[in-house]
Amino acid sequence: MNSKWEPLSLLLLLFLEMSYVSLQESNRPNFVLIMVDDLGIGDLGCYGNKTLRTPNIDQLAREGVKLTHHIAAASLCTPSRAAFLTGRYPIRSGIAGYERPGVFIFNAASGGLPSQEITFAKIAKQQGYKTALIGKWHLGLNCKSSDDHCHHPSAHGFNYFFGIPLTNMRDCLPGHGTVFQIHKYLPYGTLSIVLVTAVVLHYIGIITIRRRLILSLLSLLLLVTCLILGFIKIIPYLNCILLRDHSIVEQPFTSENLTQSMTHEAVDFIERNSGRPFLLFLSFLQVHTAMFVSAAFRGSSRHGIYGDAVHEVDWSVGQIMETLDRLELSDNTLVYLTSDQGAHLEEISSSGEVHGGWNGIYKAGKSTNWEGGIRVPGILRWPGIIPAGRQIDEPTSHMDLFPTVVQLSGASVPEDRQIDGHDLMDLLQQRVERSNHDFLFHYCNAYLNAVRWHPQNSSSVWKALYFTPNLYSGGCFHTHVCFCTPEFVTYHNPPLLYDLSRDPSETTALTPDTEPAFHSILAAMEEAVETHRKSVKPVESQLTIGHLLWKPWLQPCCSTITQLCQCQQDQ
Numbered sequence: 001m002n003s004k005w006e007p008l009s010l011l012l013l014l015f016l017e018m019s020y021v022s023l024q025e026s027n028r029p030n031f032v033l034i035m036v037d038d039l040g041i042g043d044l045g046c047y048g049n050k051t052l053r054t055p056n057i058d059q060l061a062r063e064g065v066k067l068t069h070h071i072a073a074a075s076l077c078t079p080s081r082a083a084f085l086t087g088r089y090p091i092r093s094g095i096a097g098y099e100r101p102g103v104f105i106f107n108a109a110s111g112g113l114p115s116q117e118i119t120f121a122k123i124a125k126q127q128g129y130k131t132a133l134i135g136k137w138h139l140g141l142n143c144k145s146s147d148d149h150c151h152h153p154s155a156h157g158f159n160y161f162f163g164i165p166l167t168n169m170r171d172c173l174p175g176h177g178t179v180f181q182i183h184k185y186l187p188y189g190t191l192s193i194v195l196v197t198a199v200v201l202h203y204i205g206i207i208t209i210r211r212r213l214i215l216s217l218l219s220l221l222l223l224v225t226c227l228i229l230g231f232i233k234i235i236p237y238l239n240c241i242l243l244r245d246h247s248i249v250e251q252p253f254t255s256e257n258l259t260q261s262m263t264h265e266a267v268d269f270i271e272r273n274s275g276r277p278f279l280l281f282l283s284f285l286q287v288h289t290a291m292f293v294s295a296a297f298r299g300s301s302r303h304g305i306y307g308d309a310v311h312e313v314d315w316s317v318g319q320i321m322e323t324l325d326r327l328e329l330s331d332n333t334l335v336y337l338t339s340d341q342g343a344h345l346e347e348i349s350s351s352g353e354v355h356g357g358w359n360g361i362y363k364a365g366k367s368t369n370w371e372g373g374i375r376v377p378g379i380l381r382w383p384g385i386i387p388a389g390r391q392i393d394e395p396t397s398h399m400d401l402f403p404t405v406v407q408l409s410g411a412s413v414p415e416d417r418q419i420d421g422h423d424l425m426d427l428l429q430q431r432v433e434r435s436n437h438d439f440l441f442h443y444c445n446a447y448l449n450a451v452r453w454h455p456q457n458s459s460s461v462w463k464a465l466y467f468t469p470n471l472y473s474g475g476c477f478h479t480h481v482c483f484c485t486p487e488f489v490t491y492h493n494p495p496l497l498y499d500l501s502r503d504p505s506e507t508t509a510l511t512p513d514t515e516p517a518f519h520s521i522l523a524a525m526e527e528a529v530e531t532h533r534k535s536v537k538p539v540e541s542q543l544t545i546g547h548l549l550w551k552p553w554l555q556p557c558c559s560t561i562t563q564l565c566q567c568q569q570d571q
Helices: 003-027 055-062 077-086 120-126 188-203 211-239 258-272 304-326 398-408 518-535
Strands: 030-036 065-071 130-136 160-164 242-244 247-251 278-283 333-339 375-381 390-392 439-444 447-453 462-469 489-499
Touching (some): 055 304, 055 375, 120 130, 120 398, 333 398, 439 518, 462 518
Parallel strands (some): 065 390
Antiparallel strands (some): 065 375, 242 247, 333 375, 462 489
16 A cells, blocks of 8 residues: 555544444443332332322333333342342342341441442443432441441442432431331340349348349449430431532431432433433432422322322432433433332331332232332333333343343443343343243342242243241331341241232232142242252351441541531532
């Protein structure tokens, strides 16, 4: 080639390469992934609600696909969100334990999503996406110091974070009480029996109890009581923290206008990144207690403050959709909306107002593996790519978003670990009729609680439950949430078996008399369970007592602890 043409050829090749990269980027969608906290599947108009107004979410369903058999990988916030982000059962990442809480309850705890876990945000960032988490995290913060932020969203692929590292607790809103119902678990009965017995034995002369000992014990009891009450009093200053990236914005945060602030942050992020691929995870604090709503939506529903909060969430979704339309991004953006688990039925205020949602026809709610605890909304919209106005009844999972996002971003699903989700695009685009989930496994903390089976060439969806929580009045009102430990559950041998295609409300367990294939169905499910268990490699649990306890040296604080870690900055 003539040397004088070489510079021109090189420029042409560079132009073609840049054009190819640009074309590749233009073919990759943006992602807006929306998760509402504790929203019941029955709270949305598109899923049958007639008394709440959710026009923006309903429109999203009309313009996309509605999943009717969409399953959360856990029935509590922390493990559910870990599974959503990683595409893996929480047991695989250690976000499961045998202790009673099952979630992180302190900012100053050392547990969190391990750094070796790969989230869809981390992969998208590697692919050149700008990524943001706005809202609730609830997957840990610090490891060894108050500012190492080893579990912070930035450690898991998010360029930008505006939100709360923990969860929205009753303690965060004055007058709503505390989640630390320590008095419910103190052994009053045992102490009373010991005291009465000691008095009787002292009175009849069998034993002698010195007055000094009695006064010492009473003083110790009073001291412990004061310490507990004092700790509960300062919980809002320790746990109710609003961050922007790594800086504390408010401590404790003010709830009322948080959804408004989050919406503005989300819109601003989309506007700033409209010229390049982006991934936005909008993780609402609503409709988790303590219930709050801005003035514009107060009294707007027939269902008290809970209904008002649902209305505000719907408004926020509408603002996001309007922004995508205004910036002409709708046709190149995959929008997904879900809830992290079912509605929390036991949430009732001291005045008797219901602060939990509705799970439609499904049994029980949050913290259970009955369908009401894990059957959640699932709406996906991508105009021109995903056919509009369809309903899919096949079993799908939160975990499916991981491989779907990863592959659409131009990356490959990691092969060095077990990924439990399946790419949804073939199902969404009608290239296949069946979900890839033959089996789904349901954990209650680290206990394998139930298994779901959708056999090939069958319309049945079988579900076997190995134990069930002891319900009172349809829920765990005696303990506020259902626990998994043996004293709070009933074991079943053989397991309770349901065909969800015929009995989605789980009203009547099948027996060998009512289901001829009873034993062969359970045998097939047990074989799948054994195979699954062998695939679960032991990892360190992040939800042990040691990882859950409050550690003062891990406490994030915008002022000295003696000043109660209190500050409010301009947002």
